[in-house]
Amino acid sequence: xxxxxxxxxxxxxxxxxxxxxxxxxxxxxxxxxxxxxxxxxxxxxxxxxxxxxxxxxxxxxxxxxxxxxxxxxxxxxxxxxxxxxxxxxxxxxxxxxxxxxxxxxxxxxxxxxxxxxxxxxxxxxxxxxxxxxxxxxxxxxxxxxxxxxxxxxxxxxxxxxxxxxxxxxxxxxxxxxxxxxxxxxxxxxxxxxxxxxxxxxxxxxxxxxxxxxxxxxxxxxxxxxxxxxxxxxxxxxxxxxxx
Amino acid sequence: xxxxxxxxxxxxxxxxxxxxxxxxxxxxxxxxxxxxxxxxxxxxxxxxxxxxxxxxxxxxxxxxxxxxxxxxxxxxxxxxxxxxxxxxxxxxxxxxxxxxxxxxxxxxxxxxxxxxxxxxxxxxxxxxxxxxxxxxxxxxxxxxxxxxxxxxxxxxxxxxxxxxxxxxxxxxxxxxxxxxxxxxxxxxxxxxxxxxxxxxxxxxxxxxxxxxxxxxxxxxxxxxxxxxxxxxxxxxxxxxxxx
DNA sequence: GCCGATTTGTCCGTATGTATC
DNA sequence: CGATACATACGGACAAATCGG
Numbered sequence: 270x271x272x273x274x275x276x277x278x279x280x281x282x283x284x285x286x287x288x289x290x291x292x293x294x295x296x297x298x299x300x301x302x303x304x305x306x307x308x309x310x311x312x313x314x315x316x317x318x319x320x321x322x323x324x325x326x327x328x329x330x331x332x333x334x335x336x337x338x339x340x341x342x343x344x345x346x347x348x349x350x351x352x353x354x355x356x357x358x359x360x361x362x363x364x365x366x367x368x369x370x371x372x373x374x375x376x377x378x379x380x381x382x383x384x385x386x387x388x389x390x391x392x393x394x395x396x397x398x399x400x401x402x403x404x405x406x407x408x409x410x411x412x413x414x415x416x417x418x419x420x421x422x423x424x425x426x427x428x429x430x431x432x433x434x435x436x437x438x439x440x441x442x443x444x445x446x447x448x449x450x451x452x453x454x455x456x457x458x459x460x461x462x463x464x465x466x467x468x469x470x471x472x473x474x475x476x477x478x479x480x481x482x483x484x485x486x487x488x489x490x491x492x493x494x495x496x497x498x499x500x501x502x503x504x505x506x507x508x509x510x511x512x
Numbered sequence: 513x514x515x516x517x518x519x520x521x522x523x524x525x526x527x528x529x530x531x532x533x534x535x536x537x538x539x540x541x542x543x544x545x546x547x548x549x550x551x552x553x554x555x556x557x558x559x560x561x562x563x564x565x566x567x568x569x570x571x572x573x574x575x576x577x578x579x580x581x582x583x584x585x586x587x588x589x590x591x592x593x594x595x596x597x598x599x600x601x602x603x604x605x606x607x608x609x610x611x612x613x614x615x616x617x618x619x620x621x622x623x624x625x626x627x628x629x630x631x632x633x634x635x636x637x638x639x640x641x642x643x644x645x646x647x648x649x650x651x652x653x654x655x656x657x658x659x660x661x662x663x664x665x666x667x668x669x670x671x672x673x674x675x676x677x678x679x680x681x682x683x684x685x686x687x688x689x690x691x692x693x694x695x696x697x698x699x700x701x702x703x704x705x706x707x708x709x710x711x712x713x714x715x716x717x718x719x720x721x722x723x724x725x726x727x728x729x730x731x732x733x734x735x736x737x738x739x740x741x742x743x744x745x746x747x748x749x750x751x752x753x754x755x
Numbered sequence: 756g757c758c759g760a761t762t763t764g765t766c767c768g769t770a771t772g773t774a775t776c
Numbered sequence: 777c778g779a780t781a782c783a784t785a786c787g788g789a790c791a792a793a794t795c796g797g
Binding site: 273274275309310311312313316330331332333334 | 764765766767768769773774775776
Binding site: 333446484500 | 537565568571573576579580581583585630686687688689690691692693694695696697698711712713714715716721723725726727728729737739742743744745746747749750
């Protein structure tokens with residue numbers, strides 16, 4: 270439960286926007302008004318607002334104000350800028366989910382793997398292939414490489430459960446940054462074998478490099494999604510600097 | 513040319529990271545060190561660093577430091593969190609590009625259009641369909657709805673050139689926020705007619721709602737990309753709050 | 756295990772610049 | 777022009793996490 274002041278203000282404003290307290294297309298109260306209401310400093314209000322900007326709830330304009338641009342959106346399988354495990358996403362979007370392990374082996378990074386994953390050549394890795402089912406249908410194929418020295422006791426049984434829960438709660442690992450690339454690729458034979466693609470001959474592919482709190486790349490995962498359940502959201506802000 | 517101090521520091525640090533001055537996997541100089549070097553306040557250094565975090569160059573950890581996690585990446589057709597026009601992207605990635613108008617008409621938003629685009633029912637719109645060519649091959653199909661009252665003088669000729677240059681430089685419009693959703697869809701007959709899809713029967717679809725500085729939604733564009741040239745990048749940070 | 760030094764995280768108050776109306 | 781709004785920048789204080797002795 271977050272206790273920071275900026276986060277309380279952020280949450281309060283977000284709830285007001287979502288519930289229509291502040292009309293869409295109009296300005297929020299000025300920073301000075303919010304300073305008085307929340308009894309805090311200007312920086313704290315501004316920090317809360319900047320998070321709302323990042324989330325696409327508001328946009329700001331110098332000399333004018335903070336404008337409410339909220340529009341309700343469908344829950345997304347991926348939300349940009351947020352790291353979530355498959356199980357967390359499924360729970361958030363209210364879907365029942367399960368995981369099957371296709372293979373679980375050890376390997377050493379050769380040049381091809383190194384070029385794809387970002388691990389150095391010679392690194393000891395686990396190679397893990399899993400499918401995720403939504404409502405009983407296999408919809409996601411995950412091909413992972415995991416640094417073996419970061420999780421030497423990893424077993425197939427653990428990998429079939431919640432890998433992130435294990436890494437975070439059992440090993441105390443802190444996952445910090447994830448660099449993702451989304452592409453669309455032709456379905457491979459493995460895709461066709463493991464997923465119910467129907468007439469689709471392509472998938473959405475999310476390539477993921479995950480770093481822990483030591484700045485160590487410990488996971489590379491390629492998530493191959495059935496087009497029907499894939500959705501990625503992002504809010505972009507045009508960067509403009511004076512002069 | 514940005515003149516802000518935080519942006520100069522951001523740029524300086526980014527260049528050092530990219531050129532290897534700071535070794536990958538190791539800590540950058542501490543905030544206090546950077547304060548002395550750049551002769552500025554702590555907040556200014558911290559702002560520069562937070563932008564580097566957003567861009568996936570570094571990650572921070574309380575009590576430890578700022579860790580360099582830079583890895584060179586391919587230039588992306590889309591870069592997350594940034595708004596760019598097709599022409600700007602093509603120039604940045606060094607590709608030659610051209611645009612053809614498929615149709616240019618006026619229409620009124622009915623319920624179907626309203627539900628898709630976010631415009632209110634009854635809004636007067638331009639309906640614009642364009643293809644973008646890269647190296648002479650049509651690779652992107654854009655289906656746009658534009659608020660007519662924001663650009664009453666728009667012509668097919670302008671739409672065939674650089675629409676954003678017109679909106680920004682001629683009309684003085686300031687584009688601020690863009691909400692994007694990425695999905696993968698089956699190719700339609702129009703897609704097949706306008707693009708050289710080959711054996712692919714799907715496309716990457718970027719649905720885009722664009723707001724100007726008045727907080728007004730003035731453009732909805734669906735960009736339908738050939739899978740071969742589609743690429744989307746994002747850096748996510750796991751949000752962790754105390755308690 | 757404790758303590759102190761270091762480092763980042765949060766929050767405050769203030770001043771000045773710049774854009775808008 | 778003045779009033780108001782957000783943007784940038786400064787300096788200081790304390791908290792929390794980390795690490796070494």
